Amino acid sequence: MKTLKKEDISQEVFDLYDDYAHNKIDRKTFLKKLSLYAVGAITLPALLSFISPNYKDSIVVKSNDPRLKSETISYDSPKGGLKMKGLLSILKNTTEKVPGIIVVHENRGLNPYIEDVNRRVALEGFISLAPDALSPMGGYPGNDDDGRAMQKKRSQSEMLEDFIAGYNYLKSHKNCNGKVAVVGFCFGGWISNMMAVRLPDLAGAVPYYGRQPEKEDAAKIKAPLLLQYADLDKRVNAGWPEFEKVLKENNIEHEAYFYADVNHGFHNNTTPRYDETAADLSWERTLAFFNKHLKE
Template identity: 70%
Template sequence: MKKLSKEDISQDVFDLYDDYAHNKVDRRQFLEKLSLYAIGGITIPSLLSFIMPNYIDSIIIKPNDSRLQSDYITYQSPKGGGAIRGLLSKPKKMEVKLPSIVVVHENRGLNPYIEDVGRRAAVEGFITLAPDALSPLGGYPGNDDEGRALQQKRDKYGMLEDFIAAFEYLKSHKDCNGKIGVVGFCFGGWISNMMAVRIPELSA
């Protein structure tokens, strides 16, 4: 069978995946509805392989990039989940203190894509912290399906406190010049907006 292209797939399939990614349908409902589009030689596995994200092959800045110092750290979120793990990235060569960015993940934990976003910004001259709000539950489990299920077990306002604590961590970092921004994706967009409301000096 020939390799699928976007033109082979109905827009309804992408809309269905969007509903699944945003918890509007569960996995069973997602697969049941997806099966309606497995016709004419197109199988469910081939549809899944096309629409599901391929994080590893899409990474732009590798974890071992020689330009960066990128390590996992743990900081405290006393009003949120307690000990929170995050990826802290910064340029290896620093002649002055740098601005910082809190990188907020989607509704599935700190997956490889969000880690890559943190490293991309670090290459451009920022100190970045990409927290994992799933830390109290063991952290990102390695796939988005389980990550979404885990994140639903946490209170969103508790997770908001985790990212506010990340802002405070960066604010006191010895290499930060005091200028801090936030960027978020999906659920992280809500977090970013709420942080901008709560923290007057934050740029979102």
């Protein structure tokens, strides 16, 4: 069987996967269209395996990393009677209060990639919380396809309230100094933008390829923003010009970066959309932003 490489795959395949991952097409349609690119030595199973997440071999900071204390916590959802769960991580033996970071997952629940990002944040001297929006439905089911289907059934406005409740939980945590920012990816990028709209005390927001707020909402933002976009992500980038206009008109502190020749999801090192150069540079900028706005 041919060993696939990123350069073997046409951009149309990445665009097709993006449509599927964002519920633009169902799985049957996705597989039917994907089969058109399975030619010669490239079989459909090989192509599907290549573009699907590989969590087993991609974790940067292991769940049992001895430098960290990581635990599953719960807090009340604003929707009565429901509980939210999340991964809380902090450096072991931390004796002083430190700034907090909310880490927001994509549109498939708290999967291993986002748990990994949560631990990466904690290693930088923050207390980090990654809530799971699927908590009221039993939590991330162990695979992204089912997670995506589950999350589709939840109201986006209710999930936003759940992440805001997570912010309040972290802000009042005994190990947090009260300064809390957010970083989110895809759906989490939209949540990050909307938390900036809703929370005037938010210390900062870093949306990765996140859908932008409506202009009336965008004008309410008080938090500084670091906006990370993929150059090939036409779907999300279409909303940038109007968002940028509102940010400038209202003197909202922001920096925006467009990473050349990379796809939506370039930070996610578990799929071939990952671009190491762009991911590393964007993460370097993210940490510098957090250090500036939460530690200085």
